[in-house]
Amino acid sequence: MWSSERFRRFVYQFALLLLIAAVAGYAVSNLVHNLQSRSITIGFSYLQHEAGFDISEKLIAYEPAHSYGRAFVVGLLNTLYVSACAIVVASLLGLAIGIARLSPNWLLRQLAGGYVETVRNVPLILQLLMWYGMLTELLPPVGEAWRLGFTYLSQRGLTMPWPEAHAGWSAALLGVVAAVVVSLLWSRRAQAVQVRTGKRLPVAWPSLVAFVLLPSIAWAALGAPTGFSRPELAGFDFEGGRTVSPEFITLFVGLSVYTAAFIAEIVRGGIQSVPKGQIDASEALGLSRAQRLRLVVLPQALRVIIPPLTSQYLNLTKNSSLAVAIGYPDLVSVSTTTLNQTGQAIEAIGLMMAVYLLISLAISGLMNWYNYRVRLVER
Template identity: 45%
Template structure:
């Protein structure tokens, strides 16, 4: 019998102070009000203390000149403090994005190697995972920076060969030289990506309808290459490849990766790949053995078994824990402060050291890290829902 119905003319609905739904809502509202009151009290206390010490409580200082340079960035001391924070945020995003991609690729290979039937491959992968997982990340970063990259030859004696230049000043690699009027070409590249996706989906639907081999990756790659190639020739080669050229103590052309940037990226990739490898190994072991046995019965090779049967199912299991590791990688990029890489935390510390108000700067930094973590969490949740089994 539903609450609120009448029986023999009597209302059976309980009074509000005994209604479970009313009590739940009341408790939640009271809790939120208490949290809001506590935050207001803390903020009011902070503002009063800052005013008592003569510190400014607004954010107008963000438009002032920073008064400090940032190595490895197009930034001068005349630029604003907000521009410095943007540079730090950009460096954090670049390191995090490349770190996630490279750590995922390396982690998948190491995780599969840990299950290899070859004794040497299996033990080498296990040694790599156990060694990296049991060393503090900051110690590993300092080792890469001080014991390896800082010990490279000076720029006068730099290692120059094969289109790469290595020295203790920086690492230089081939890169793309884009003209100022290459916007139309980039537009054609975007169109090529869309057409490639359309072709891939068309080949997939054809495979589902006829059972014929789809070769969708090949078709998509050829479509992209043809469209980009024709646009590149028609527009007069707006994008070219430039190689680093060593001339005395200067290097022109190519892409420059500072030693600090390289140490942080390499350390994050090698370190986090060990954790991703364990996630991949556990996810593969969680796939029922009957799936692999069925693949063997069909005559699939080891690579085909992993590609078509095991890894697609293991991916559903690996996404949630791997997402946690991706968020940890983005947050661990703050350890670049130990090797003087101008990421978000180091830029904030430098600005505070120049006499700028710490509460506002730390608050902005925390919001930026929170935005990065929430964005990664959103992407992982979307992938998890897309790849999850329907009806489960």
């Protein structure tokens, strides 16, 4: 039997699995023994206990009397929120700068290149500290806040009017989500019709109508609320409205600017991967430079851009954990506070690792699905 290569491969792999299992078993046994010797219990029951600490920024209701589990969810939502906002802005900014890197205008090309080489060669943590220092030092105190209408900018952040709580606003938000779904479905139908008949259906203005009409109908159907909470200076802080903190602005700007530099190089490489014959053919058809870029170059470059772009989205999401350096209450910050109060280090760190793993797998899966949709199909 040993003369069989298939049998030998099976034996080697089985032996490797036994070795891995033995090492893992020893590590777990040693961990349990050390914890028991220090009278440290293992489990996630602490998530039901009262947290006892406040969180400065939250997307859902939270008070110190709530549990550690709810505090963990608040930190997770803060991480997802700032990461999603930064991904959108970094993508748009990176696309613009990547195109500018190939511009025939010498000055624009050099400025874009200088931005890329400067930003991507300075550690992100230093950039976050720089942005945070600029916001806290250059902005005026609350009593001398810069005012633009009913909006104020101060060391406390950006304070602006905000809709008062009402079901109509929630319905309008759902209308926006419905408009996104309708736009995607209509775009797919337009592509199918073009492939089948050669006729190109309009996409831009029907999508615009959906984004205006659906939220308006939902908003009007549930009472058409118009009430806004306007901020007013009361003592040393503002009352009413909604405040976007300097910590959120710093993290959002830092992640967007830093990641955009890498995305710009990915876009530049993707555009340069398109064969020159494609560009010459589009010029021969009389397309303008903007039309060539939108209709010929970018659709083909997208197949090269998406795989490395996925890595940048993953990096941005994981880099959001640097929020702890500037005091933004993200997942790591809240979990660290929980760890310090409860001593459940293994559970807290394990939860953080599991959550970041799930987020990364979700982003990777979504981007892989999109990459599959735009792939070249061989005939």
